[in-house]
Amino acid sequence: MTGPARDPDPAAPPSGYFEVDRSADVVGASFATTTDPRLREILQSLVGHLHAFVKDVEPTVPEWESAIAFLTATGQMCDDVRQEFILLSDVLGVSMLVESLNHAAGGRLTEATVEGPFHMVASPERQLGADINVSAEPGEPCLVTGRVVDQHGIPVAGASVDVWQANARGFYDVQRPNEMPQGELRGLFRTDAEGRFHFRTIVPAHYPIPTDGPVGDLLRATGRHGFRPAHVHVEVSAPGLRTLTTHVFVAGSPYLDSDAVFGVKQSLIVDFATVDDPVRAASIGLSNPFRHADFPVVLRRDERAGG
Ligand code: BEZ
Ligand code: FE
Numbered sequence: 001m002t003g004p005a006r007d008p009d010p011a012a013p014p015s016g017y018f019e020v021d022r023s024a025d026v027v028g029a030s031f032a033t034t035t036d037p038r039l040r041e042i043l044q045s046l047v048g049h050l051h052a053f054v055k056d057v058e059p060t061v062p063e064w065e066s067a068i069a070f071l072t073a074t075g076q077m078c079d080d081v082r083q084e085f086i087l088l089s090d091v092l093g094v095s096m097l098v099e100s101l102n103h104a105a106g107g108r109l110t111e112a113t114v115e116g117p118f119h120m121v122a123s124p125e126r127q128l129g130a131d132i133n134v135s136a137e138p139g140e141p142c143l144v145t146g147r148v149v150d151q152h153g154i155p156v157a158g159a160s161v162d163v164w165q166a167n168a169r170g171f172y173d174v175q176r177p178n179e180m181p182q183g184e185l186r187g188l189f190r191t192d193a194e195g196r197f198h199f200r201t202i203v204p205a206h207y208p209i210p211t212d213g214p215v216g217d218l219l220r221a222t223g224r225h226g227f228r229p230a231h232v233h234v235e236v237s238a239p240g241l242r243t244l245t246t247h248v249f250v251a252g253s254p255y256l257d258s259d260a261v262f263g264v265k266q267s268l269i270v271d272f273a274t275v276d277d278p279v280r281a282a283s284i285g286l287s288n289p290f291r292h293a294d295f296p297v298v299l300r301r302d303e304r305a306g307g
Contacts, residue, residue: 015029016029016030020055023051023055024047024048024051024052027047027051028043028044028047028048031043031044031047070214070217070218073213073214074088074213074214074215077213077214081117081120081174082117082210082213083117084213084214084215086117087117087209087210087213087215088214088215088218090114090116090209090260090261090262091209091215091218091219091224091226091260091261093261093262095114095261096113096114096261096262096263099112099113099114099245100112103242103244105267107151108151108153108298109151109298109299109300110244110246110267110268110296110297110298110299111246111265111267111268112244112245112246113245113246113247113263113264113265113268114245114261114263115233115235115245116233116261116263117210118164118166118172118174118175118233119162119164119233119235120174121173121174121182121183121186122188123162123163123164123183123186123187123188124183124186124187124188125187125188125189126187126188126189126199127189128189128190128192128196128197128198128199129198129199129200129284129285130187130189130199130200131199131200131201131285132163132165132184132185132186132187132199132200132201133184133185133200133201133202134181134183134184135180135181135184137167137168137180137184137185137202138168138202139167139168139202139203139204140168140202140203140290140291141200141202141281141286141287141290141291142200142201142202142203142272142286142290142291142292142293143198143199143200143275143284143286143290143291143292143293144163144198144199144200144201144232144248144292144293144294144295145196145197145198145292145293145294145295146161146196146197146198146294146295146296146297147191147194147195147196147197147296147297148161148191148195148196148197148236148238148297148299149195149296149297149298149299150241150298150299150300150301151298151299151300151301152301155191155193155194155195155196156191156195156238156241156299157191157192157193157194157195158190158191158238159190159191159195159197159236159237159238159241159299160188160189160190160235160236160237160238161188161189161190161191161197161234161235161236161297162186162187162188162189162234162235162236162237163186163187163188163189163199163201163232163233163234163235164185164186164187164232164233165185165186165201165204165231165232165233166185166204166205166207166230167180167184167185167202167204167205168202168203168204168205169205170204170205170206170207170208171207172185173185173186185201185202185204187199200284200285200286201232203230203250203272203291204230204231204232204250205230206227206228206229206230206253206254206255207227207228207230208225208226208227208228208260209226209227209228209260209261211226219260224260225255225258225260226260227254227255227258227259227260228255228259228260228261228263229249229250229253229254229255229256229259229264230249230250230253231247231248231249231250231253231263232247232248232293233245233246233247234246234247234248234295234297236297236299238299240301240302241299241300241301241302242299242300242301242302244297244299246268247263247268248268248270248293248295249264249268249269249270250269250270250272250293251269251270251271251272252272256269270293270294270295271293272291272292272293273291273292273293274289274290274291275289275290275291275292276288276289277289
């Protein structure tokens with residue numbers, strides 16, 4: 001049996017008033033009018049976590065002001081080619097978390113990693129076997145081979161394999177426009193009938209992420225370095241298959257276990273073996289000895305799409 005309805009406590013403040021103890025509930029409730037359910041869920045969760053964080057660290061007003069100044073400077077650093085907020089997300093491990101949650105690999109599937117800021121120009125289309133080191137940058141000659149298959153092991157013919165990398169001094173073409181022609185160390189290849197691809201290049205070096213902005217200040221203030229281990233970026237796509245954005249990391253490179261953007265996954269570290277075989281080197285157009293990396297790629301076929 002229910003008793004008579006109780007009158008609200010006249011001493012209690014109206015529920016929409018701000019109170020520290022109920023701050024997340026009060027602010028979260030203000031978003032209850034959001035008609036898009038996903039937006040409402042995201043905002044109410046954000047408010048809950050943000051208020052818990054503020055109560056945890058109890059920032060002083062000057063600390064809050066410097067956080068605002070930091071975010072303002074981060075925004076001011078952004079332009080058409082520089083995205084300091086993504087860089088911030090990268091060094092906080094958020095980019096990798098989003099990437100990993102959205103591209104759960106599992107089974108034989110090739111793991112994904114961050115795209116990074118240097119995929120900003122289209123890679124030139126090249127024939128299989130081409131040398132992406134078009135202007136003979138100094139460096140160790142290297143052959144990269146691979147085969148694209150789906151999760152059932154069926155080869156993917158005609159898949160697009162887009163690669164881009166730094167040179168042996170750790171620079172991308174877009175960072176050294178006066179020294180490196182655009183398209184240097186980039187290539188867009190199509191796999192053959194058996195799903196295979198191969199190209200020539202040089203072994204890339206490890207390099208620092210851009211540290212001339214607020215993210216660099218953050219790294220310096222916290223004693224963190226800004227280096228990434230040596231890698232070749234690879235983006236593989238084909239109709240009916242999930243596009244994969246990943247890296248081939250050079251085994252033995254410095255910073256594999258302390259990547260500034262947390263992009264390394266063990267399955268992506270590949271042995272760039274030294275090959276001392278003058279006949280083979282001559283047949284593929286590389287000087288001897290050369291390095292060889294083989295990177296098998298397993299893409300997820302979207303079964304529902306029937307592709
Ligand atoms: C890159 O590998 O190109 C990269 C990734 C994240 C931040 C900076 C650079
Ligand atoms: Fe990179």
